[in-house]
Amino acid sequence: GAVVSQHPSWVICKSGTSVKIECRSLDFQATTMFWYRQFPKQSLMLMATSNEGSKATYEQGVEKDKFLINHASLTLSTLTVTSAHPEDSSFYICSAPDRVYEQYFGPGTRLTVT
Amino acid sequence: GQNIDQPTEMTATEGAIVQINCTYQTSGFNGLFWYQQHAGEAPTFLSYNVLDGLEEKGRFSSFLSRSKGYSYLLLKELQMKDSASYLCAAMDSNYQLIWGAGTKLIIKP
Numbered sequence: 631g632a633v634v635s636q637h638p639s640w641v642i643c644k645s646g647t648s649v650k651i652e653c654r655s656l657d658f659q660a661t662t663m664f665w666y667r668q669f670p671k672q673s674l675m676l677m678a679t680s681n682e683g684s685k686a687t688y689e690q691g692v693e694k695d696k697f698l699i700n701h702a703s704l705t706l707s708t709l710t711v712t713s714a715h716p717e718d719s720s721f722y723i724c725s726a727p728d729r730v731y732e733q734y735f736g737p738g739t740r741l742t743v744t
Numbered sequence: 745g746q747n748i749d750q751p752t753e754m755t756a757t758e759g760a761i762v763q764i765n766c767t768y769q770t771s772g773f774n775g776l777f778w779y780q781q782h783a784g785e786a787p788t789f790l791s792y793n794v795l796d797g798l799e800e801k802g803r804f805s806s807f808l809s810r811s812k813g814y815s816y817l818l819l820k821e822l823q824m825k826d827s828a829s830y831l832c833a834a835m836d837s838n839y840q841l842i843w844g845a846g847t848k849l850i851i852k853p
Contacts, residue, residue, distance in 0.1 A: 675843075734789070735787050737785065737786050
């Protein structure tokens, strides 16, 4: 099956700093990628839809100036958490559809803001 | 509004059978997905149903009734490694996935 990678797997940063998370589709092209956030014992929450060559579409309540998304190529999307705060600590997961009916998830990035 | 309901937690015995139910309400419908998620890991795809009926895939089967807005995931011959959260997700008319909160399945020996 298709493979999606994420980097880094985990990151610890200080409050006020920015963190960039990369999502790559390794063996297929993805014009669309999705970014999710998951808090402990909760389900996935879609943050935004990343579109190659155009602006990302953010879900209601997600600050686009805080969570910067760049879909620079057909295989790479990045999520930058700017001026991170402890409440941004979460598990961030990206996914990309290979076909309409199947999404492949990256392994996730665990962000801890101290 | 759009909504997915599934039980929060279920417990079953190793070797037994368990059925995890999911009901959904979406704007349009383009299929129902089941994913497995182990703690600290990303979800992995289990099944996709878009037509009514039962889809069998090894020890796992998934059923869909579009008229009832209902699906279930059936796990047979349970193994300890099946302990995980099982996420139900429905795809709406915009091809966006609407996620349930997940069902935590606990397998006891």
